[in-house]
Amino acid sequence: MTISNEQLKTYGEEYGFSLTDRMVEQFGTYADTLLEWNQKMNLTAITQPDDIVIKHFLDSLMLLKSVPLQEGSSMIDVGTGAGFPSVPVKIARPDVDLTLLDSLNKRVTFLQALSQALGQENTAIHFRAEEAGRKPEYRERFDIATARAVADLAVLAEYCLPFVKVGGLFIALKGYDCEEEVAGAQKAIQLLGGKLEKVDRYVLPKENKRSVVVIQKISQTPAKYPRPSAKIAKSPL
Known part of the structure; x- marks a missing residue:
């Protein structure tokens, strides 16, 4: 059960992505590797080829629609899980210097195997975000x-902003209706040295609605952040 190359290309064109044959081939390898490993460990609940294309690949690529990345940008994907959103981004932009961070060792093993299968020289590291x-x-x-995680934006900001250089960006992929969450995270973002730049909203095929939240790092994160995860969970900023 493999994804349709034609459909991937069509969706890509519809949303402004020119995917080469090599990129389409890599996305096919990604889907196959993901489904193969998913049989032995829990990587994704999304297993239908069409859904993988829309909800994983196209959704991840929306990051590139919101932010024109500089050539050779260094990116860390925090709590990356099965590699979303950053591995699809790197397929479309092979110049990105990618670090994949996850707290589960077996997922890091998957990410290393995936990187090898795709011919990507990624660094996969096994750490909790607040330690790294x-x-x-x-x-x-x-x-x-970047992060495409279910955690609240205020919590994500504390995990992610400490990694970002001043002048860099924290990009969070969220659900469509995230105004309240963004408003509630403003204090945390400010405390951590960030500033909300914009929220872009997209409607993907089959009425899948998503947002990309872009936060600029304008000053250094104070040394006391990130706090231990128990503290972050108990009293978000």
């Missing part, structure tokens, strides 16, 4: 931190 965010080799070292 305090390490000098990762703190404020990236042009972009």
Whole structure:
């Protein structure tokens, strides 16, 4: 059960992405690898080929519609899981220097195998976000931190903004109706050195509605952040 190359190309064109044959081939490899590994570990509940194309691949690529990435940008995908949104982004933009961070070792093993299957030289690291965010080799070292996670934006901001260089971006992929969540995260964003730049909304095929929240890093994150995860969960900023 594999994804339709034609459909992927058609959707891509519809949303302004010119996918080469090589990129389409890589997306096919991604889908096959994801479904194969999904049989032995829980990576995704989305397993229908059409849904994988729309809800995983196209959804991830919307990041590129919102933000024109500089050539050779360094990106960290925080709590990346099965590699969304950053691995599809790298398929479309092979120049991106990608670090994949996840707290589960078996997912990191999958990400390493996936990177190899796709011919991508990614760095996959096994850490909790709040631990890695305090390490000098990762703190404020990236042009972009991204996350497509279910956590509230105020919580995500504390996990992600410490990784971003001043002048860089934190890009969160969220649901369509996120105004309240964005408004509630303003204090946290400010405290962590960020500033809300924009929220772009998209309607994908089959009425799948999504948002891309773009936050600019305007000053250094104070040294006391990120706090331990129990504290973040108990009292979000």
